[in-house]
Amino acid sequence: MRALLAVALAGTALAAPRPAIVAKPIPFSDARRAETAAYAQRHYGVRTWRLTTPHVIVEHFTATSSFSSAWNTFASDAPDAELGERPGTCAHFVIDRDGTIYQLVPLSTICRHTVGLNWTSIGIEHVGTSDASILGNPRQLRASLKLTLWLMGRYRISLPNVIGHAESLTSRYHRERYAPWRCQTHGDWQRADMVTYRTALARLARAQHVAVSRAGGPVASGC
Ligand SMILES: [Zn+2]
Secondary structure, three states, X not given: OHHHHHHHHHOOEOOOOOOOOEEOOXXXXXXXHHHHHHHHHHHHOOOOOEOOXXXXXXXXXXXXXXXXXXXXXXXXXXXXXXXXXXXXXXXXXXXXXXOOEEEOOOOOEXXXXXXXXXXXXXXXXXXXXXXXXXXXXXXXXXXXXXXXXXXXXXXXXXXXXXXXXXXXXXXXOOOOOOHHHOOOOOOOXXXXXXXXXXXXXXXXXXXXXXXXXXXXXXXXXXX
C-alpha cells in the first residue's frame, strides 16, 4: 500500500497506454508454425514457434514505399529471397507513413525478422527507405515511439534492449548456432540513429510519467 501510494504521489505509471492498432494478420498456418519451430531448432536449439518472454524490440525499415508490398512479402509462404530459408520473413508490426500501426502476427508467435534474435524479440517494421525518412516523419515516429513504449511496459523491456536491426550483433541476447549466419546483420537503423530514437523514447516516457529501466546495453560481438 505504501509503495502504491508513493508511485501515485510521484505520478509515475508502471506502463504506457496501448496505442490504436489495426489488425491485418498474415496467414500463419500450421505448416508455417512447423517451419518456424524447425527454424528455431536449427538456429537457436529450441524447437518452438512460441514467443514466450521477449527481451528485445528490434526496429526496422521496409526499404519499400507501401504497406501493402511489405504485407505481401511477409504473407508469402515462399523461402526468403536473401537467405533462402523457410518460413519467409515477417514482423509483428508494420507502421505506415501516416502513423497507422498494423499488427500482422500475434505477440505469442516467433517472427523471422532478425538473424540471431528471433527467439526472444518483437519486430517492428516502418514503411520507408532510410532511418532518416522515419526520424523525419513526425506522425510515423510518434506512432513508433508510442507502440515501443507500450511494449516495453508490457514485457518489462529496458531502454538499451530497444535496438536497431544494425545493432543486432552486439545484443546480449544474440545467439546463432548456424556458423555462416553468426555475423549476419542488416544496415537498417544504425546506432547513431537509434541513439536519437532512444533519446526520443526516454523523452516520451518522461512526458507520460512512465518509468523505464536502463539495465543492460551492448556487448562485444566477436565479429
Ligand atoms: Zn531489418
